[in-house]
Amino acid sequence: MxxxxxxxxxxxxxxxxxxxxxxxxxxxxxxxxxxxxxxxxxxxxxxxxxxxxxxxxxxxxxxxxxxxxxxxxxxxLSILRQETHMTARITVREVVEFGRYPHSRGRLTEECVQKVDEAIAYCDLGEFEQRGIHELSGGQRQRAFIAMVLAQDxxxxxxxxxxxxxxxxxxxxxxxxxxxxxxxxxxxxxxxxxxxxxxxxxxxxxxxxxxxxxxxxxxxxxxxxxxxxxxxxxxxxxxxxxxxxxxxxxxx
Incomplete structure (x- = not known):
C-alpha cells in the first residue's frame, strides 16, 4: 500500500x-x-x-x-511521466531494457532478458522491437513506455x-x-x-x-x-x- x-x-x-x-x-x-x-x-x-x-x-x-x-x-514503484524524451536512434527494445536498470545496473541478466521479452510480447510490440522509438505512432510509443515500466516489475x-x-x-x-x-x-x-x-x-x-x-x-x-x-x-x-x-x- x-x-x-x-x-x-x-x-x-x-x-x-x-x-x-x-x-x-x-x-x-x-x-x-x-x-x-x-x-x-x-x-x-x-x-x-x-x-x-x-x-x-x-x-x-x-x-x-x-x-x-x-x-x-x-x-x-515505477513512474511514467507526462513527457518522456528518448534519443531518436534508440530502439523499442532498448527503451524497454531501461526498465531493468534498477535490477541490473545496465548489465542484463537472463532474468532481465526474460522480463524484457515478456513485456514486449504483453504489449504486442514484437514486430516493432527493432524499430527506432521515433518511428512509432503516438499510441505505439506509449505502449513501448508502458512495456518499459512493466519490465521494471x-x-x-x-x-x-x-x-x-x-x-x-x-x-x-x-x-x-x-x-x-x-x-x-x-x-x-x-x-x-x-x-x-x-x-x-x-x-x-x-x-x-x-x-x-x-x-x-x-x-x-x-x-x-x-x-x-x-x-x-x-x-x-x-x-x-x-x-x-x-x-x-x-x-x-
Whole structure:
C-alpha cells in the first residue's frame, strides 16, 4: 500500500498540495482526476520522489520514500511521466531494457532478458522491437513506455496523463492495456487522467482533487454524479448510465 500523511507542496507561497493524507491500494486501477492546477501531477511526483515535499511523508509498503535508497524505491514503484524524451536512434527494445536498470545496473541478466521479452510480447510490440522509438505512432510509443515500466516489475505503476496527445482509439487501447495489466499481474496502477469517462469505465477507484486537496474518493459510481463533478470542476454536468458505466457530459 502507498500511504501519504499530511503531504504538502508550496510554490511561491501558493499551496499546490495541501496536507493530503491518502492510502492507495496494492492492486487495481486508481484514477486521480481534477482540473488543471488541482495538484494531481504534483501529488504523483512527490509519491515517486521526483519532487521533494515541503511537509509530510510517503511510504510504499512501509518503506519511507524520502529516506530510502533510490534503488530500493525503484524496485517497488515505477513512474511514467507526462513527457518522456528518448534519443531518436534508440530502439523499442532498448527503451524497454531501461526498465531493468534498477535490477541490473545496465548489465542484463537472463532474468532481465526474460522480463524484457515478456513485456514486449504483453504489449504486442514484437514486430516493432527493432524499430527506432521515433518511428512509432503516438499510441505505439506509449505502449513501448508502458512495456518499459512493466519490465521494471514493480507492484506500483504511476502514470501521469498517459493519454496525452492520443486520439480516442489509441487512448482506449492504452486504457485497456492498463486495465489488463492490473488484472493479469495484480499490480496497482495509479494514473492522472483528464478524461473522466475513461476514469469511470476503467478504474476501481477515483480520487478527485481541487485546490490541492482531495474532495472526493471512492468507487466510480460514488464519484460520477452531477453534484460531485460540479463541485470538482465548477461546471454543469449530466451523468447517464451506459451499459452499467457512469458517463458524464459537461456544459458551459
Amino acid at each position: 502507498i500511504t501519504t500523511s499530511d503531504l504538502t507542496k508550496t510554490y511561491d507561497k501558493t499551496v499546490v498540495v495541501d496536507n493530503v493524507s491518502v492510502s492507495l491500494p496494492d492492486a487495481g486501477v486508481t484514477s486521480v482526476i481534477g482540473a488543471n492546477g488541482a495538484g494531481k501531477s504534483t501529488l504523483l511526483s512527490m509519491i515517486s520522489r521526483i519532487l521533494d515535499a515541503d511537509a509530510g511523508s510517503v511510504a510504499v509498503d512501509g518503506l519511507d520514500v524520502f529516506n530510502a535508497p533510490s534503488r530500493e524505491i525503484a524496485k517497488r 514493480t507492484r506500483y505503476v504511476l502514470l501521469d496523463e498517459p493519454l496525452n496527445n492520443l486520439d480516442m482509439p489509441h487512448a482506449t487501447g492504452v486504457m485497456k492495456l492498463l486495465r489488463r495489466l492490473a488484472d493479469d499481474h495484480g499490480k496497482s496502477i495509479v494514473l492522472v487522467l483528464h478524461d473522466i469517462n475513461y476514469a469511470s469505465v476503467y478504474s476501481d477507484r477515483i480520487v478527485a482533487m481541487k485546490d490541492g486537496v482531495i474532495t472526493a474518493d471512492g468507487a466510480p459510481e460514488s464519484v460520477m454524479n452531477a453534484d460531485t463533478l460540479e463541485r470538482i470542476y465548477d461546471m454543469r454536468f449530466s451523468v447517464i448510465d451506459l451499459d452499467g458505466d457512469k458517463i458524464a457530459a459537461y456544459f458551459r
